[in-house]
Amino acid sequence: MASRVLLILCLSSLFFFLAASTKEYPSQAKIFDVRNYGAHGDGRRDNAFSFTKAWNEACQWSNGRSTVYIPPGIFYLRQVTFTGPCKNPITFIIRGTLLAPRNPYAIKQDEWILFKYVDNLTVTGGGLLDGQGSYSWPLNDCNKNTNCRTLAMNIGFAFVKSSKINGLRSINSKMGHFNLFSVEDFNITGVTITAPGDSPNTDGIKIGKSSHMNIFNVTIGTGDDCIAILDGTSNLDISDVRCGPGHGISVGSLGRYKEEKNVQGLTVRNSIINGTTDGLRIKTWAKSVSQISVSNFLYENIQMINVGNPIVIDQQYCPHGQCDSPGKYASHVQIKDVKYNKIWGTSTSKEALKMQCSKAFPCQDVELSNINLKYVGRDGLVTALCENVGGSIRGKIVPANCRI
């Protein structure tokens, strides 16, 4: 009897709890399923029109949160732009595969899929963006031709605030995969980005003019930078990245254009860089016009596995023979307050630590501690090259011959 009373009491308090919690969130998100707007997951018919219609209705929904839902299936999409501002927070769930056109010139914008002027956006669902880049990689001559035609990146976010991408896969972009431009308070988690190690310009995540971003628990293997950080970026926190193949985590190239802005407040922690050409790299043009600074960086607890050049500062960047003679120009980019702590593992080149700072603006307050890099070859010992570097070394580091 007593236990029955107790059970009833429990049930009624559970009921109260549920009632109270639904009261707290009065409106469930309204679902806008793309199938109700004529989308077909047959991998053939273009879905741009129905996706845009679903987005526009969801975005203008004024009674609470809204969700655009793309179910499992293969949804061909020529190109699409989802524009805000929206009335309320909006979630974009991709369960299926979005398939890009094979012909790169069919896409007439910088990103195949673009979100712009949106706040409080969540893109999630574990779905796949397939850029079908293998059809256009042979047409890419950007490594030889500075005026080459650029191709679309898989997905872009421009002027987007307080938003996140969580659980999304991207493969075989025509050029880069994720492009973030002028975003603020933006998080990327649980994302997997894949393209072959020899595919041209397939950067993983490219970030410019953005602030207060977190990148956490991502796996990136491509033919270019895993993460490329461009000018005007501040307060970027990167951790738990598995990077490789590719060109590592790069800042730059910086300094080439007049209107560039500083890069400050970068942390890269608890990550593995595996089989890349470079590891942690900062690159500025030797022939530079902007007097910007790169400051307040921390690289910590990073394992290198067979990385070409694990630690690089290159202020003499001048590809395609654009400097009349080597050493003629000195970068105007000031690098300062950059810490490297607990960087360890293997290098496939002898010069595992290479810092060539500007003669005109030497690096300041570079701090090296707990560095232990081994050369995997047998024809010599690991070594460091440090030019125009000011700062300090704490404790023992290997390679040890860096004079700063």
Ligand SMILES: *[C@@H]1O[C@H](CO)[C@@H](O)[C@H](O)[C@H]1NC(C)=O
């Ligand atoms: C986004 O969220 C912020 C903070 O919760 C809120 O102030 C703002 O009105 C929201 N904007 C939209 C468009 O949902």
Ligand SMILES: *[C@@H]1O[C@H](CO)[C@@H](O)[C@H](O)[C@H]1NC(C)=O
């Ligand atoms: C991003 O992550 C940080 C740290 O976990 C958190 O404080 C912030 O609110 C998150 N922002 C968004 C938009 O999810």
Ligand SMILES: *[C@@H]1O[C@H](CO)[C@@H](O)[C@H](O)[C@H]1NC(C)=O
């Ligand atoms: C990391 O992301 C993967 C998806 O790529 C997910 O399955 C896993 O649970 C995430 N781990 C953490 C610690 O968030």
Ligand SMILES: *[C@@H]1O[C@H](CO)[C@@H](O)[C@H](O)[C@H]1NC(C)=O
């Ligand atoms: C490094 O990459 C190699 C080659 O892809 C792979 O076999 C190995 O498991 C990776 N190691 C780690 C620790 O991720």
